[in-house]
Amino acid sequence: MTAVTTDVRPAPDAPVQPRTVATTSYKTPTILAVVSVLLAVLLLAQPHAGDARFALSSGADFFQIPVVVVPAMATAWVCVALMALLTAFAFLRARGKRRVPGWAAALFAVLGLVAFLAWAAAGSPRDLSVVGLISGAIALSIPIVYGALGGVIGERAGVVNIAIEGQLLAGAFTSALVGSITGSPWAGLLAAVVAGILVSLVLGVFAITYRVNQVIVGVVLNVLVIGLTSFLYSQLLVPNAETLNNTPRFERIGIPLLERIPIIGQALFNQTVVVYLMVVATFAVWYGLSRTRWGLRLRSVGEHPKAADTVGIKVEATRYRALIIAGGVAGIGGAFYTVVSIGQFGKEMTAGAGFIALAAVIFGKWDPVRAALAGLLFGFASNLQNILNVVGAPVPSQFMLMLPYLVTIFAVAGLVGKSRAPAASGEPYVKE
Amino acid sequence: MSSTPTPGSAERRDAGSRHEPESLTDALGHTAPGADPGLTEELQQELARQQPEALAPAPAGDDRWREAAREIFAGRPAVAVGAVVLAVLVGSIMIAFTDEGVQEASSYFFARPGDTFAALGQAIGGAYSALFQGAVYNFRADGFARGIRPLTETLNYATPLIAAGLGVAVAFRSGLFNIGGQGQMLMSAAAAGWVGFGVSGLPLWLHLPLALVAGLAAGAIWAGIAGVLNARTGAHVVIVTIMLNYVALYLLSYLLATPGLLQAPGSANPKTPPMLETAILPRLLGGSYNLHLGFLLALLAVLGSWWLLNRSSTGFALRTVGENPRAARVAGIDVPRATVTAMLLSGALIGLAGATQVLGSVTTGFSSDIDAGIGFDAITVALLGGSSPVGVLWAGLLFGAFKAGGSAMQAGEGIPIEIVLVVQSLIVLFIAAPPLVRAIFRLPQPGARKKVSA
Secondary structure, three states: HHHHHHHHOOOOOOOOOOOOOOOOOOOOHHHHHHHHHHHHHHHOOOOOOEEEEEOOOOOOOOOOOOOOEEEHHHHHHHHHHHHHHHHHHHHHHHHHOOOOOOHHHHHHHHHHHHHHHHHHHHHOOEEEHHHHHHHHHHHHHHHHHHHHHOOOOOOOOOOOOOOHHHHHHHHHHHHHHHHHHHOOHHHHHHHHHHHHHHHHHHHHHHHOOOOOHHHHHHHHHHHHHHHHHHHHHHHHHHOOOHHOOOOOOOEEOOOOOOOOOOOOOHHHOOOOOOHHHHHHHHHHHHHHHHOOOHHHHHHHHHHHHHHHHHOOOOOOHHHHHHHHHHHHHHHHHHHHHHHHHHHOOOOOOOOOOHHHHHHHHHHHHHHHHHHHHHHHHHHHHHHHHHHHHHHHOOOHHHHHHHHHHHHHHHHHHOOOOOOOOOOOOOOOOOOO | OOOOHHHHHHHHHHHHHHHHHHHHHHHHHHOOOOOOHHHHHHHHHHHHHHOOHHHOOOOOOHHHHHHHHHHHHHHHHHHHHHHHHHHHHHHHHHHHHHHHHHHHHHHOOOHHHHHHHHHHHHHHHHHHHHHHHHOOOOOOOOHHHHHOHHHHHHHHHHHHHHHHHHHHHHHHHHHOOOOOOHHHHHHHHHHHHHHHHHHHOOOHHHHHHHHHHHHHHHHHHHHHHHHHHHHHHHOHHHHHHHHHHHHHHHHHHHHHEEEEEOOOOOOOOOOOOOHHHHOOOOOOOOOOOOEEEEHHHHHHHHHHHHHHHOOOHHHHHHHHHHHHHHHHHHHHOOHHHHHHHHHHHHHHHHHHHHHHHHHHOOOOOOOOOOOOOHHHHHHHHHHHHOOOOHHHHHHHHHHHHHHHHHHEEEEHHOOOHHHHHHHHHHHHHHHHHHHHHHHHHOOOOOOOOOOOOO
């Protein structure tokens, strides 16, 4: 026996052969199959006769695309058939121990969306505006994306931020107030940043300095900000609505040429400065966290504060700095409600967007780019519900609105990808 | 909630716990000086950790009273009182600065400063007198029977706060954050309400308990989802309960907007029909007071939770898991099972809050705002009450008084009721950071006089 084993063992100086371990994961194909079947069941159970009208153009495009009118059920079934093909392809890939390519998943999502929209818009006399669908989704995702970016920065530094909702609301309030007084949306935006930072600092004082449980501080801060803004709104803004709650808004800035691309031009390249800033901010946070010394230190503080402390990184100061930046970013998201969207503050106007942002942080696996994409997705889900209302689709809007939260529960339960928080997230650091 | 000890200190503590504290003192006395300086130091630190008072000079004679006073002022109740005082102070400042009379008078402050102070006094005095008269006793009412009505309103407002506060506290003691009070209340209100108006022909003694049980069960199930997910997959309870809040909100709005489910027949509003007579909690003090049987149920829940947490083996298991899940597992406690149990109990207690809301306070049919923020208030109640059932009772009564008085303040003095939210959240923030309150009031820090602080 021993002789055999010695024979098998390679010579000591033989080159090491790297061994690739192929794992078979049927998770993605299974999800695709479930979605396809659900959609097919929906089409069978609730068939809609009639045509679906998709409007693809807006007035300013290079060339006009006429309104596309398709027979709804036929379109939907073709899409479902293609989706089934993609599912089969995904199963084959998984059996061959290879990953399901990203383009397949993306194509699957688009097909599913088209099938669903065709079914929902069937027989409606109104056009379903694709441009409105995209631009509305972007607008609704602004506070979610900024909030999620703030959340990512905080959590990567080891501070759980349940108070994103509070930061958004504080930002919305102060930007309305300052914007109205100064008559400048830029001043309002700046004030929102300051308000977000202030909320962050309170969070920092209690969570970092006094080591109060971060979840508690976050929850209580939300209540505090709701109370403060609602109180001041009733006492100050309502009696002086003209002078204190009537802020000018940012103008849309079109990017020449790009804004005239059909379908996406108006939605993507004729937006306010806050939207363009969102792209910059997402990239900046990604670059900062993963490519700079600052980001390395910040992440080390969030993953293993003791090790970071040992090599001379000041844990508490790093966390404070991270929180300040996070608060500023989330504050911009709050400004969206007033200086971008409607020009005035209303009681509890953020309506849970902060918690969707939190969901986006988790769904995006604590990565800025993925979190921003998750925010866009959640914004899209919210806007889809608006659009479906316009065409009078027979879908209960509540279930569309529920979607981001359900998806997040599935995500943290490990059913859709594995989410792992930074190791020291939520742990106060006690220096010995 | 408690800070997790670092592995090193845990080891030391384990090693120390094998000996009696006396033997540690003995060991300290018997180590030869200079034999092993590290050992002496370590023993000293261990002793300080176990018996902080052992190293302090024994109080003698007159010092005894000073020691007693120190213990009172360094303890939790003093911090709680300090936190309430601070928060009320901040609330007063906010009332003062947004009061129109004060703003007017302050515009000529340097000419007649007296006016400003008079206006300040009037604003704050008026506010607190309205608060008191709305929460405890109305002096302007004729006769005791009508004057005491505000107090019964306070008890009424306190009922769901106590029940839901107990729910959050039970979860806290088990080391779990149940932030999902809102969702659990909504689901329990939906279930209790559905039985309350949908099942007819039953006598009171059967219908009312049935509706209550439905509410408790719905709350327990909704919280149990988070418990099971945590136990089976490790999903964070905080995240899951937050997300379930919104799922419940939209689910309830769907049920309320769909004819044939919860929506009142023949109505387009998202509102349920009124509860049947047989499902309504009886009024305790007759028809002129709103106080209902739910308050007694909440008191029973306090007793029950106290017994459960402090006297039952289940409670012992829950508290052990809450203190140190690793140690609990070593001791043979089934941690996932305890997690699910804690969430089920927590949800049931919060379910009681939801059920008493629809069967006692708002019996004319409810909409999706039936939780009235109580799910989040419950967290503050549990924190102020130190997560002990009796503490939760007092905290619930205090916040109930704030709510009752806040409504009176809004009606009488035009001060928005949201000031109550501000005061409430400030109280909890201050409570949560005892060193801050002690620093502001110059209360003694615990262990400040000891030579070695652990």
